[in-house]
Amino acid sequence: AQRVTQPEKLLSVFKGAPVELKCNYSYSGSPELFWYVQYSRQRLQLLLRHISRESIKGFTADLNKGETSFHLKKPFAQEEDSAMYYCALSEGGNKLVFGAGTILRVKS
Amino acid sequence: GAGVSQSPRYKVAKRGQDVALRCDPISGHVSLFWYQQALGQGPEFLTYFQNEAQLDKSGLPSDRFFAERPEGSVSTLKIQRTQQEDSAVYLCASSLSYAVSRGGQPQHFGDGTRLSIL
Numbered sequence: 001a002q003r004v005t006q007p008e009k010l011l012s013v014f015k016g017a018p019v020e021l022k023c024n025y026s027y028s029g030s031p032e033l034f035w036y037v038q039y040s041r042q043r044l045q046l047l048l049r050h051i052s053r054e055s056i057k058g059f060t061a062d063l064n065k066g067e068t069s070f071h072l073k074k075p076f077a078q079e080e081d082s083a084m085y086y087c088a089l090s091e092g093g094n095k096l097v098f099g100a101g102t103i104l105r106v107k108s
Numbered sequence: 109g110a111g112v113s114q115s116p117r118y119k120v121a122k123r124g125q126d127v128a129l130r131c132d133p134i135s136g137h138v139s140l141f142w143y144q145q146a147l148g149q150g151p152e153f154l155t156y157f158q159n160e161a162q163l164d165k166s167g168l169p170s171d172r173f174f175a176e177r178p179e180g181s182v183s184t185l186k187i188q189r190t191q192q193e194d195s196a197v198y199l200c201a202s203s204l205s206y207a208v209s210r211g212g213q214p215q216h217f218g219d220g221t222r223l224s225i226l
Contacts, residue, residue, distance in 0.1 A: 034214075043111070043217050043218060043219050043220075044199070045216075049214070086150050088150075094139060094163075095156055095167070096141075097153070098143075098150030098151045098152070100148070101149075
């Protein structure tokens, strides 16, 4: 069965420091990976997806099939990046499989 | 325009009672999904509709859970004889396209219904 692992429940960094939120997955086929974000008192929303290969709000994520990882990175964290981040996998159909999430806290 | 709307936002029920949770997807969205999110966990898939057809209900945890979307728009998730382990946030999401992957349109989530079973 497919699984998404986010090893850190909480990541705390200072403003301006680099950020890397880790995501590892297990899936035998060709998955599609996503990062979703939930800001305080807001609903869950899509941040980026690997097929788009784009940078959103300064965040990027590269799919590494050899390491089965899809880590989310940003070179310089901002206070407004503080949120809950979920890595998710689509098995080629419709449903999403989510990790447990990582709280990112950016301190000033 | 309005996003995905869920009601009620909060629901408290006694163990053994039946509950019904409503989801109004974005107008015109073909696909509708229900997820269950336990405290401290990510959302877990429950079921999926394409228009009025329930194409995947593999995530429903027991036969006490039932979902419907009779006219292909509003959906209701019903839980019969609720148990304490049913306490969770129930999220609804909708999508314009038939498939979330391979370039399909993303899922748009509602605020969820927080269900507490006493």
